[in-house]
Amino acid sequence: MRFDLITLFPELFAPLLSSGVTRRAFETGQIDVRLNNPRDFSEGNYKRVDDRPYGGGPGMVMMAEPLARCIESICHQRPAPVPVVHFSPLGRLLDQTTVASWASSEGAVLICGRYEGLDQRFIDQHVTHQISLGDFVMSGGEIAAMALLDAVARLQPGVLNTAASHQQDSFSPELDGLLDCPHYTRPQRWAGQSVPAVLMSGNHLDIEQWRRQQRLTTTLRLRPDLIAHARRGGRLSSEDEAFLLASG
Numbered sequence: 305m306r307f308d309l310i311t312l313f314p315e316l317f318a319p320l321l322s323s324g325v326t327r328r329a330f331e332t333g334q335i336d337v338r339l340n341n342p343r344d345f346s347e348g349n350y351k352r353v354d355d356r357p358y359g360g361g362p363g364m365v366m367m368a369e370p371l372a373r374c375i376e377s378i379c380h381q382r383p384a385p386v387p388v389v390h391f392s393p394l395g396r397l398l399d400q401t402t403v404a405s406w407a408s409s410e411g412a413v414l415i416c417g418r419y420e421g422l423d424q425r426f427i428d429q430h431v432t433h434q435i436s437l438g439d440f441v442m443s444g445g446e447i448a449a450m451a452l453l454d455a456v457a458r459l460q461p462g463v464l465n466t467a468a469s470h471q472q473d474s475f476s477p478e479l480d481g482l483l484d485c486p487h488y489t490r491p492q493r494w495a496g497q498s499v500p501a502v503l504m505s506g507n508h509l510d511i512e513q514w515r516r517q518q519r520l521t522t523t524l525r526l527r528p529d530l531i532a533h534a535r536r537g538g539r540l541s542s543e544d545e546a547f548l549l550a551s552g
Contacts, residue, residue, distance in 0.1 A: 345373035391445035395434030416445030
């Protein structure tokens with residue numbers, strides 16, 4: 305798959321593409337990331353990409369024309385049309401289900417806005433999807449784009465050391481959309497606390513039951529909406545429901 309990024313700061317993506325286990329997805333070409341700077345498509349000596357907003361107000365607005373020229377250049381290089389994503393507070397909240405759909409796609413054009421935003425006429429004409437990371441505001445869309453790329457990369461075959469690793473992550477379908485359970489490693493006792501005895505028992509059925517129960521109680525305490533969603537989807541067993549009832 306291929307992701308074309310439109311960003312005024314392409315240098316910000318170097319650590320993502322060359323660090324950690326997810327770099328395998330980029331180095332092997334499983335995910336082809338291409339960086340495009342709209343300044344290269346602006347006219348004049350100063351290569352302006354922003355101007356003051358009509359109607360007044362603070363800040364600057366990214367101009368439609370350099371962005372349009374940039375995206376037209378990208379489209380000429382791609383064999384078929386792809387979605388165009390703008391990272392914005394107006395967008396749909398990014399979740400694991402959405403990540404999984406992008407992970408099996410042909411990719412997209414990702415627009416990393418800056419300043420007060422993009423000229424709305426460009427959004428109306430070119431943007432097909434808007435994505436938000438949450439109810440907060442950042443200086444630009446680059447971090448949001450990195451979050452999407454990282455999440456998509458770790459779902460690619462061979463990227464993680466163990467193929468089942470992402471299946472045990474919070475929100476994964478294999479965990480019925482629940483939060484993950486606590487994890488422990490050596491030493492057995494640290495800071496006055498011991499590893500739960502069940503994890504030392506060697507009884508895999510008991511361990512799996514403990515982990516399931518921990519996921520249920522943690523999710524109910526921190527994200528009851530996920531429990532409700534799992535119930536609506538019929539993903540909680542009668543044993544799950546009995547445990548939740550008994551645990552209060």
